[in-house]
Amino acid sequence: MLMTYITKKHDYVATLDEKESPADEKSANVERLLVRTTKLTTVTIKLYRLMIVVRMAIFVLFFKWRIGTALAMTSNGTSTARAMWTVSIAGELWFALMWVLDQLPKMQPVRRTVFATALEESLLPTMDVFVTTADPDKEPPLVTVNTILSILAADYPPDKLTCYVSDDGGALLTPEAVVEAARFAGLWVPFCRKHGVEPRNPEAYFSHGVKVRVVSRADYKGRSWPELARDRRRVRREYEELRLRVDALHAGDVQRPWRSRGTPEDHAGVVEVLVDPPSCTPEPGVSGNLLDLSSVDVRVPALVYMCREKRRGRAHHRKAGAMNALLRTSAVLSNAPFILNLDCDHYVNNSQALRAGVCLMLDRGGSDVAFVQFPQRFDGVDPADRYANHNRVFFDCTELGLDGLQGPIYVGTGCMFRRAALYSVDPPLWWSHGDSDAGKDVAAEADKFGVSTPFLGSVRAALNLNRSEQRNTGTSPPCSFDAAAVGEATALVSCGYEDRTAWGREIGWIYGTVTEDVATGFCMHRRGWRSAYCATAPDAFRGTAPINLTDRLHQVLRWAAGSLEIFFSRNNALFAGPRLHPLQRLAYLNTTVYPFTSIFLLVYCLLPAIPLVTRSAFPVSMPPSSTYMAFVAALMLTLAMVAVLEVRWSGITLGEWWRNEQFWMVSATSAYAAAVVQVALKVLAGKEIAFKLTSKRRASGSGGGGVVKGRFAELYAVRWTVLMVPTAVVLAVNVASMAAAVQERRWRKGPAAVLATAFNAWVVVHLHPFALGLMGRWSKTLSPLLLLVVAFTILSLCFLLHLHMF
Numbered sequence: 001m002l003m004t005y006i007t008k009k010h011d012y013v014a015t016l017d018e019k020e021s022p023a024d025e026k027s028a029n030v031e032r033l034l035v036r037t038t039k040l041t042t043v044t045i046k047l048y049r050l051m052i053v054v055r056m057a058i059f060v061l062f063f064k065w066r067i068g069t070a071l072a073m074t075s076n077g078t079s080t081a082r083a084m085w086t087v088s089i090a091g092e093l094w095f096a097l098m099w100v101l102d103q104l105p106k107m108q109p110v111r112r113t114v115f116a117t118a119l120e121e122s123l124l125p126t127m128d129v130f131v132t133t134a135d136p137d138k139e140p141p142l143v144t145v146n147t148i149l150s151i152l153a154a155d156y157p158p159d160k161l162t163c164y165v166s167d168d169g170g171a172l173l174t175p176e177a178v179v180e181a182a183r184f185a186g187l188w189v190p191f192c193r194k195h196g197v198e199p200r201n202p203e204a205y206f207s208h209g210v211k212v213r214v215v216s217r218a219d220y221k222g223r224s225w226p227e228l229a230r231d232r233r234r235v236r237r238e239y240e241e242l243r244l245r246v247d248a249l250h251a252g253d254v255q256r257p258w259r260s261r262g263t264p265e266d267h268a269g270v271v272e273v274l275v276d277p278p279s280c281t282p283e284p285g286v287s288g289n290l291l292d293l294s295s296v297d298v299r300v301p302a303l304v305y306m307c308r309e310k311r312r313g314r315a316h317h318r319k320a321g322a323m324n325a326l327l328r329t330s331a332v333l334s335n336a337p338f339i340l341n342l343d344c345d346h347y348v349n350n351s352q353a354l355r356a357g358v359c360l361m362l363d364r365g366g367s368d369v370a371f372v373q374f375p376q377r378f379d380g381v382d383p384a385d386r387y388a389n390h391n392r393v394f395f396d397c398t399e400l401g402l403d404g405l406q407g408p409i410y411v412g413t414g415c416m417f418r419r420a421a422l423y424s425v426d427p428p429l430w431w432s433h434g435d436s437d438a439g440k441d442v443a444a445e446a447d448k449f450g451v452s453t454p455f456l457g458s459v460r461a462a463l464n465l466n467r468s469e470q471r472n473t474g475t476s477p478p479c480s481f482d483a484a485a486v487g488e489a490t491a492l493v494s495c496g497y498e499d500r501t502a503w504g505r506e507i508g509w510i511y512g513t514v515t516e517d518v519a520t521g522f523c524m525h526r527r528g529w530r531s532a533y534c535a536t537a538p539d540a541f542r543g544t545a546p547i548n549l550t551d552r553l554h555q556v557l558r559w560a561a562g563s564l565e566i567f568f569s570r571n572n573a574l575f576a577g578p579r580l581h582p583l584q585r586l587a588y589l590n591t592t593v594y595p596f597t598s599i600f601l602l603v604y605c606l607l608p609a610i611p612l613v614t615r616s617a618f619p620v621s622m623p624p625s626s627t628y629m630a631f632v633a634a635l636m637l638t639l640a641m642v643a644v645l646e647v648r649w650s651g652i653t654l655g656e657w658w659r660n661e662q663f664w665m666v667s668a669t670s671a672y673a674a675a676v677v678q679v680a681l682k683v684l685a686g687k688e689i690a691f692k693l694t695s696k697r698r699a700s701g702s703g704g705g706g707v708v709k710g711r712f713a714e715l716y717a718v719r720w721t722v723l724m725v726p727t728a729v730v731l732a733v734n735v736a737s738m739a740a741a742v743q744e745r746r747w748r749k750g751p752a753a754v755l756a757t758a759f760n761a762w763v764v765v766h767l768h769p770f771a772l773g774l775m776g777r778w779s780k781t782l783s784p785l786l787l788l789v790v791a792f793t794i795l796s797l798c799f800l801l802h803l804h805m806f
């Protein structure tokens with residue numbers, strides 16, 4: 001099977017000709033080709049690079065001219081005028097810097113082709129999959145159940161796969177739902193195996209949603225179509241019952257709120273093996289009651305439930321803390337060399353995904369890969385993607401560009417890790433001769449890893465394996481799920497275990513930020529590890545996106561605040577050592593400072609109103625000079641060209657690109673500003689930032705084929721949130737100052753300022769979510785290109801007027 005980076009064929013320079021098919025060219029001692037990496041070398045990408053350089057050159061000329069003009073004009077001006085010039089130019093410098101930081105890391109994108117069939121079955125390494133849940137209300141147990149089932153049914157040897165579920169809520173409901181999943185897996189997993197169905201998430205498989213791939217007769221690869229139809233009906237009935245049972249559990253829970261082990265912030269630790277690891281040899285089933293499984297291997301991978309101990313007054317470090325508890329639990333049970341991390345709503349959508357990740361890890365040169373990030377894709381987003389949930393520019397441009405440098409940024413879910421890399425060792429690339437971290441006696445490092453002897457033993461085993469297994473040997477450390485191991489695992493999830501150790505600082509997932517993902521990936525890149533990007537078709541995993549604007553803005557707020565937390569920590573990219581690729585450093589800098597843009601943007605949006613409300617007689621300069629006009633035209637034109645070229649090489653649509661810009665504006669005048677305030681409070685007053693969970697409930701409505709408007713009614717409803725305050729202020733100030741100017745007939749004195757104010761108000765309204773509803777409808781009728789032209793015209797006029805008001 002061939003998995004490629006999706007999209008356009010013309011993007012490949014080395015064509016994927018069959019004569020290079022890895023399977024047949026092999027003699028016994030020739031290594032199999034698992035991954036082919038291709039640099040994009042098309043004309044588009046060359047033009048793209050050229051345009052970026054040209055635009056940067058224009059920046060230099062522009063700022064030289066603009067600062068010169070400002071100095072000349074303010075040499076005998078008032079201090080207010082000087083201050084306004086300064087603020088204005090500072091804003092422009094910041095915007096230019098942000099653009100450069102954003103573009104430079106995207107200049108050398110690569111695509112990877114993965115040959116999963118070339119993996120030798122017997123050499124597949126063991127794999128631990130971590131699923132995190134935290135709140136059964138925001139994360140319906142049925143969603144988690146489906147994710148677990150999709151993992152257990154993935155196309156991977158069942159004796160080499162273990163699924164670990166972390167429950168941060170401590171409600172009894174979650175383990176009960178997981179037990180239901182385990183029971184149903186006995187039927188679901190063999191059914192998937194027998195007929196090769198996709199996707200292996202029952203809810204998605206059985207629903208009549210728009211994009212679900214229900215096997216059609218022509219596509220069916222199994223033995224007998226009528227048998228599939230019959231089996232499907234029967235399994236579906238069983239699934240409906242499972243769903244009712246899980247919903248009943250949920251409903252019962254709402255009525256009896258005392259049904260919990262404690263509170264979400266105070267409960268005992270539990271580790272429970274719900275499904276024991278199966279034997280190493282296939283076990284055919286019987287032609288029993290429901291399905292004929294006599295020709296099918298009916299083994300189900302092991303399933304472990306874990307709830308870490310929490311006590312009031314102790315720091316639990318949110319998701320990062322849960323991941324570290326999972327890391328230790330799994331270490332003393334299965335201790336697989338590779339770990340896949342999925343949020344509870346991100347299910348396995350392509351049953352080959354795990355193998356694809358393994359290819360990148362075991363490939364030649366793969367031993368320096370700490371993690372393989374898959375793109376995040378989402379179900380349940382409205383067709384217009386009003387709130388830019390798909391994030392296409394990030395997933396299809398930025399991450400691809402970073403893959404050509406040192407590797408994509410880790411974004412929390414859909415990511416496969418090398419266990420050794422989580423134990424803070426150097427990658428092989430940086431091992432000095434004869435010596436490596438793996439060689440050190442970790443037993444002496446209890447101050448780093450904590451005092452558990454079995455855990456230290458597991459660390460040693462994992463590091464030794466990583467060192468010896470420079471090539472794909474497929475060996476894995478021994479595993480044991482006996483009572484002693486489970487008892488040890490329970491001790492390892494006690495809330496005092498990490499006291500006075502390096503957990504969260506050097507070991508495992510990194511603490512101190514609500515975006516533990518970016519920080520964790522950064523620490524690995526800083527050590528010299530690489531990462532790899534793996535976009536498969538069909539999508540490897542799919543999850544849910546925020547269901548309404550309020551949720552979405554809070555998600556953006558959390559990301560922005562978490563980024564700034566990293567900037568103000570010891571993990572600031574500026575302080576990283578020499579192993580971090582220079583452009584990778586710029587990318588991390590960009591990822592951690594972008595929320596500051598909101599300050600400049602808000603000031604910029606308010607500046608033109610000042611002369612109008614202060615009633616001071618501002619010298620309004622002459623009409624824009626031709627030099628100025630030329631600069632604005634050149635800057636806007638190059639911006640548009642870079643955008644169009646980016647859209648071309650990445651395969652996203654102009655509409656998707658535009659949505660991104662639009663939502664950037666929305667976030668920058670709302671959530672980013674709130675993030676700056678939150679982090680200021682943290683830095684100055686030590687006030688911690690909360691991890692507000694994103695709801696995983698689906699947009700309500702009839703669930704299936706209803707009209708789009710009805711189906712996404714909840715998504716489209718805009719509810720007031722305090723995050724919109726900055727936007728409202730900008731609007732109010734601009735409108736009020738315009739009104740005042742008109743009323744007092746000062747229009748003539750400062751036409752430029754009045755117009756700029758009007759445009760500011762207009763742009764904010766235009767880009768704001770209240771208007772996004774309309775935009776959603778327009779963008780279907782108007783071509784995105786037209787939208788782009790309109791937007792650029794407006795933006796250029798804004799610029800024009802801004803620059804010439806003093």
Ligand SMILES: O=c1ccn([C@@H]2O[C@H](COP(=O)(O)OP(=O)(O)O[C@H]3O[C@H](CO)[C@@H](O)[C@H](O)[C@H]3O)[C@@H](O)[C@H]2O)c(=O)[nH]1
Binds near residue numbers: 558
């Ligand atoms: O105390 C906590 C808080 C969260 N979670 C889990 O963390 C995951 C992510 O939470 P979600 O609210 O879905 O966050 P998103 O904004 O959708 O997630 C993105 O951004 C987060 C960082 O801000 C990453 O942790 C996520 O993996 C990434 O998908 C979920 O599985 C939660 O169950 C916990 O286990 N414990």
Ligand SMILES: [Mn+2]
Binds near residue numbers: 343345694
């Ligand atoms: Mn999520």
